[in-house]
Amino acid sequence: MRAMVYRGPYKVRVEEKDIPKIEHPNDAIVRVSKGAICGSDLHLYHGMMPDTRVGMTFGHEFVGTVHEVGSSVQNVAVGDRVMVPFNVYCGSCYFCSRGLYSNCHNVNPNATAVGGIYGYSHTCGGYDGGQAEFVRVPFADVGPSKIPDWMDEEDAVLLTDACPTGYFGAQLGDIAEGDTVVVFGAGPVGLFAAKSSWLMGAGRVIVVDHLQYRLEKARSFAHAETFNFVEYDDIVVHLKKETDYLGADVVIDAVGAEADGNFLQHVTSSKLKLQGGSPIALNWAIDSVRKGGTVSVVGAYGPIFSAVKFGDAMNKGLTLRMNQCPVKRQWPRLFEHVRNGYLKPSDIVTHRIPLEHIAEGYHMFSSKLDNIIKPLVVAGQS
Amino acid sequence: MTETATPYIANKRIPRKSADELRAQIPGWGADLDPADRPSYPREQPGIETGARWDFPERQPEKWPRERSVEHAFLPPVFGTSTPPAGVSGAIRKYAYKYSEGRAAHWLLLIAADRVDATEHHLKSLATLHPDNPVTETGVLSEFSHHPIHSRYGQKRADVNHQWMDPIIVAGPWVMAAVGLAAAYKTLRKERTQPDD
Ligand SMILES: NC(=O)c1ccc[n+]([C@@H]2O[C@H](COP(=O)([O-])OP(=O)(O)OC[C@H]3O[C@@H](n4cnc5c(N)ncnc54)[C@H](O)[C@@H]3O)[C@@H](O)[C@H]2O)c1
Ligand SMILES: [Zn+2]
Ligand SMILES: [Zn+2]
Numbered sequence: 001m002r003a004m005v006y007r008g009p010y011k012v013r014v015e016e017k018d019i020p021k022i023e024h025p026n027d028a029i030v031r032v033s034k035g036a037i038c039g040s041d042l043h044l045y046h047g048m049m050p051d052t053r054v055g056m057t058f059g060h061e062f063v064g065t066v067h068e069v070g071s072s073v074q075n076v077a078v079g080d081r082v083m084v085p086f087n088v089y090c091g092s093c094y095f096c097s098r099g100l101y102s103n104c105h106n107v108n109p110n111a112t113a114v115g116g117i118y119g120y121s122h123t124c125g126g127y128d129g130g131q132a133e134f135v136r137v138p139f140a141d142v143g144p145s146k147i148p149d150w151m152d153e154e155d156a157v158l159l160t161d162a163c164p165t166g167y168f169g170a171q172l173g174d175i176a177e178g179d180t181v182v183v184f185g186a187g188p189v190g191l192f193a194a195k196s197s198w199l200m201g202a203g204r205v206i207v208v209d210h211l212q213y214r215l216e217k218a219r220s221f222a223h224a225e226t227f228n229f230v231e232y233d234d235i236v237v238h239l240k241k242e243t244d245y246l247g248a249d250v251v252i253d254a255v256g257a258e259a260d261g262n263f264l265q266h267v268t269s270s271k272l273k274l275q276g277g278s279p280i281a282l283n284w285a286i287d288s289v290r291k292g293g294t295v296s297v298v299g300a301y302g303p304i305f306s307a308v309k310f311g312d313a314m315n316k317g318l319t320l321r322m323n324q325c326p327v328k329r330q331w332p333r334l335f336e337h338v339r340n341g342y343l344k345p346s347d348i349v350t351h352r353i354p355l356e357h358i359a360e361g362y363h364m365f366s367s368k369l370d371n372i373i374k375p376l377v378v379a380g381q382s
Numbered sequence: 383m384t385e386t387a388t389p390y391i392a393n394k395r396i397p398r399k400s401a402d403e404l405r406a407q408i409p410g411w412g413a414d415l416d417p418a419d420r421p422s423y424p425r426e427q428p429g430i431e432t433g434a435r436w437d438f439p440e441r442q443p444e445k446w447p448r449e450r451s452v453e454h455a456f457l458p459p460v461f462g463t464s465t466p467p468a469g470v471s472g473a474i475r476k477y478a479y480k481y482s483e484g485r486a487a488h489w490l491l492l493i494a495a496d497r498v499d500a501t502e503h504h505l506k507s508l509a510t511l512h513p514d515n516p517v518t519e520t521g522v523l524s525e526f527s528h529h530p531i532h533s534r535y536g537q538k539r540a541d542v543n544h545q546w547m548d549p550i551i552v553a554g555p556w557v558m559a560a561v562g563l564a565a566a567y568k569t570l571r572k573e574r575t576q577p578d579d
Pocket of ligand 2: 038039040041060061086161162
């Protein structure tokens with residue numbers, strides 16, 4: 001089969017690989033029809049995530065058709081069109097039994113702090129991912145769901161990560177009616193977090209980024225007010241002024257480890273790998289939320305320490321909430337929202353890249369060329 | 383400013399839009415106002431239905447000694463089988479797993495192994511029919527057709543000031559590979575020319 005493989009920082013190529021095999025009775029092999037590149041993949045692509053091995057296939061957002069099932073699989077059958085959450089999880093461990101699917105203890109030998117994620121380094125379990133023609137899906141009775149007949153396939157891809165993660169990020173904010181919510185990052189996750197904040201009853205939603213075209217999307221897609229942090233000497237002070245010096249009730253970090261806005265922080269983490277992530281957006285969040293407020297972190301950080309302003313968080317009495325998103329738990333309610341027309345996940349798709357051209361897709365997404373917001377990866381040659 | 387700013391008094395001073403106004407303007411506004419409608423509230427939901435019919439999953443066969451965190455009680459039953467550790471990078475990785483996730487040494491060794499891994503593979507690829515090609519693999523050719531200048535400049539972007547470093551990071555392992563090759567060649571030549579004198 002054809003599969004994307006990592007060749008070292010900033011380098012990927014498409015190679016011929018063996019079709020994955022059933023390795024456990026509850027495995028399925030899925031033939032991928034559509035996938036996506038995620039902001040998280042950029043952390044791997046830039047070589048930031050420890051134990052990212054040359055030869056690994058990335059990709060944790062994909063949908064497709066069941067090609068083969070293991071002997072114990074009952075809930076899906078060969079030929080079913082399925083969407084697969086980015087989490088690999090068992091459904092039965094201490095954490096899964098409480099709904100913390102992203103924190104599963106049975107699927108990742110390499111680290112106890114992280115659950116399993118498809119195509120996301122050995123630190124997340126060493127699974128090859130879905131930027132390929134076929135992918136191994138463990139616990140096929142637990143993770144995947146049949147794509148409902150009414151659902152658009154591109155919406156289904158977005159529902160495997162970006163959309164539920166943004167929705168989850170808004171929930172972590174514990175938004176109350178009328179709250180002012182600030183979202184850092186107008187990437188896919190931030191856009192969905194902003195949009196979801198309204199569903200939870202926010203009174204005001206503000207999105208901050210430095211990419212004009214993404215801020216424009218935040219205005220049109222997520223009905224948000226927007227600020228480009230480059231235009232302000234100090235974005236924290238500006239946000240204080242905007243909130244009558246109170247600060248926002250809730251701030252969501254949808255940027256993560258490669259935040260820009262401070263050269264030293266960015267270079268020591270993204271380029272030199274001396275920090276687990278550049279906490280610029282996280283520090284801005286801590287400083288711009290009101291005392292007693294909540295900071296929700298869905299932006300991803302590496303396992304190495306980062307220079308976070310913890311003292312301010314403590315002195316301000318903040319609630320910090322965060323996690324990888326337990327995707328499938330979001331689905332029933334999100335499906336209703338999609339069906340009711342409150343959310344159209346595929347509205348943020350800007351590029352559809354054939355698997356064979358994925359190296360160019362990575363470069364464009366990494367360098368933010370051509371007003372890219374969300375690139376899908378489509379099967380086939382062309 | 384004559385009025386006292388919000389934080390110095392008991393309530394928010396600026397009244398924002400009413401719920402009715404917001405509902406009229408924003409599709410779905412307030413649909414999840416009640417926390418009970420939010421799927422991740424409360425955070426833990428004991429007894430949630432997951433589809434699992436086992437207490438503990440069957441074990442997948444371990445085809446090679448799978449490296450694992452010392453914080454695990456045993457090898458978890460299911461795991462990824464991509465890219466087993468090999469070569470010098472593999473040795474560093476196995477060594478890194480002797481340290482717990484709480485130790486910086488664990489992560490810094492893994493990061494170091496990643497750099498070695500890339501260099502090892504670039505070297506190896508030169509001896510194959512499919513050597514690494516920095517032009518196609520970095521995807522830089524997409525620049526031509528996707529507005530490289532307009533995308534970057536006059537846009538108030540904050541990331542253009544460090545994008546120049548990217549090619550250096552890409553070239554790093556190549557330079558190391560080249561140095562390694564040159565050293566190997568020198569040693570080989572020495573060995574070949576020395577014995578007869
Ligand atoms: N928690 C989860 O389950 C989960 C799931 C998916 C993605 N993520 C993480 O969420 C983050 C965002 O993902 P994405 O796909 O939207 O990525 P993305 O790279 O497309 O978006 C990040 C955005 O942040 C902007 N940005 C950079 N520095 C900023 C700053 N200081 N302030 C405000 N904005 C800034 C960038 O310009 C970009 O638009 C990533 O870290 C990703 O790993 C987490
Ligand atoms: Zn993702
Ligand atoms: Zn589990």
